[in-house]
């Protein structure tokens with residue numbers, strides 16, 4: 251791992267999925283090390299929640315992970331063709347963490363994803379077509395071209411879109427779950443933060459408020475080793491993120507984030523507890539960000555070999571395919587058929603998304619307030635329906651060619 | 658002397674000031690090993706080491722607050738907001754603590770808060786903001802927003818040497834597009850002084866940052882097509898405003914357009930218009946006009962962003978209206 255590499259231990263030195271309360275770990279710090287995970291996944295006891303999933307449901311988990319990965323690969327192709335407006339963010343290697351956790355929710359529950367939770371959104375009903383339109387800033391995208399990438403939501407389907415400022419969704423989800431509690435609804439909230447986002451004031455205030463109010467909220471800290479270029483050793487002096495649970499007085503748990511069933515198990519336990527009035531839980535899932543912060547990032551700060559090791563030894567899809575073959579008796583043909591279905595779905599969505607028009611410029615004026623529903627164009631735009639005259643320099647204003655900054 | 662970019666000019670200023678004064682240090686997210694999201698601080702870590710180029714957790718309140726404390730103790734911290742949009746997180750500590758420290762407690766905050774700002778980059782609502790207005794409204798903070806590479810360097814050096822907190826907005830659209838030749842030697846640009854970017858007789862455009870370049874583009878077009886002579890005043894510093902330079906251009910052309918990329922209501926154009934009204938009313942041959950962004954969160958899609966932000970054609974239209982008044 252980054253820095254000296256002196257402190258090397260497995261994720262938390264305890265079995266994935268272990269609960270912790272009041273204990274502060276055993277003195278070693280959790281560092282990510284792909285080679286630590288020995289087998290396809292730790293054997294789950296029959297009393298684990300995932301033991302109750304049907305075979306179809308377990309196959310479903312693979313479909314969602316495969317869809318997440320393939321959809322992002324399609325986005326990369328579109329990005330290289332400059333059809334994606336702005337940056338592109340990958341969750342390569344983190345698909346199990348997103349899919350396994352979202353799968354533990356009921357339809358009526360609400361989650362708030364982060365930039366690496368495309369998989370969670372797909373499980374919650376976001377479609378590839380929406381994602382593609384959104385990344386290409388199309389007029390019929392879920393935000394009608396107003397917001398970037400996967401920043402969108404749908405409360406009916408149970409996900410609330412994030413904003414860029416990190417941590418803000420924690421207090422927002424406290425309010426969502428506060429409402430569930432006030433209305434005595436049998437509903438639970440789930441909010442994701444990265445290892446980096448735990449350093450924000452919003453995270454602290456949000457989780458503390460939710461904990462004090464015993465709100466039905468599950469907070470998942472996705473420890474993927476980095477926040478942009480910053481390794482976790484520069485993010486926190488805590489030995490592991492799950493230790494923060496102690497300070498907030500909530501149960502904490504840690505799971506192998508690249509084992510989709512382990513993530514399901516640990517999330518399901520926290521969701522069940524929230525549903526039965528047990529309040530907030532904090533879960534640290536151990537995973538690894540195999541791509542840069544966004545496509546432009548060349549990961550020069552990552553120690554040599556680290557990415558390759560995770561890719562070779564701890565890929566969540568590879569690991570789950572072993573489970574599918576060994577425990578579910580899935581054949582290569584069955585798996586190939588799912589892969590083919592995913593490609594078909596994405597092809598169809600891409601064709602459709604590419605046909606979508608850009609937003610009508612005047613749509614910018616609609617919906618800043620409920621009342622008035624529409625702003626008026628400023629005086630210098632009276633009588634025009636577009637902002638940029640043909641006589642403006644084509645090579646100048648209004649064309650973003652830089653791929654250097656992150657967005 | 659070779660030309661360098663706006664971005665390189667900023668870096669040159671940081672390096673020179675860190676060389677000159679060991680109290681100067683940098684703090685921010687991903688500024689060290691990675692050199693910053695836009696690479697403004699690239700190379701600083703290897704040159705000055707980890708104690709003076711500090712990679713921090715994602716904690717804007719923490720970074721800005723720590724800069725204030727270090728400033729009290731005689732240090733001169735320069736802190737980066739990875740995008741200036743996230744300065745909103747530090748709004749409390751900047752406006753309540755930093756801005757009042759000297760006045761209420763006789764404690765200096767000689768610090769710089771800098772970061773990539775502004776739109777025209779398809780960055781969407783949280784990577785395109787121009788949050789200067791809220792800070793200009795707060796007594797105790799200085800605000801600069803350069804348009805040229807020369808000013809980027811010279812103002813950065815002055816900001817670091819200033820004994821008060823300077824918010825340093827860097828326009829990300831200009832980072833690599835704008836180049837300039839740096840004056841020899843210890844090049845500083847005084848805070849609080851505007852710059853005449855183009856001389857003219859008929860109409861004045863008062864603006865700053867990226868829209869300086871739009872104003873210049875419009876001025877060329879108006880000269881070629883309408884034979885109009887347009888003056889462009891680049892404010893460079895937004896707090897404190899250079900009243901003298903503003904009034905001088907008003908008295909010269911008698912027709913004024915105030916232009917900014919920030920949204921309209923509560924934007925600095927309103928303040929400038931009032932000052933002109935109070936001090937130069939008799940000199941005006943036309944009402945002061947404003948071209949600004951619409952009062953709308955900045956959307957992401959090119960067609961929408963272009964609609965919300967001021968464009969060159971808007972400036973042309975506004976200047977023609979002033980000239981015909």
Ligand SMILES: Cc1ncc(C[n+]2csc(CCOP(=O)(O)OP(=O)(O)O)c2C)c(N)n1
Pocket residue numbers: 364365366414415416443444445446447448450472474476477478539543686715717739740743746
């Ligand atoms: C308040 C705030 N500060 C800075 C940023 C810029 N930023 C965007 S993502 C990121 C790193 C996030 O890391 P982490 O929380 O670990 O999530 P990951 O990308 O690893 O999933 C940073 C610093 C931001 N979005 N919000």
Ligand SMILES: [Mg+2]
Pocket residue numbers: 444445446472473474475476477478
């Ligand atoms: Mg992270």
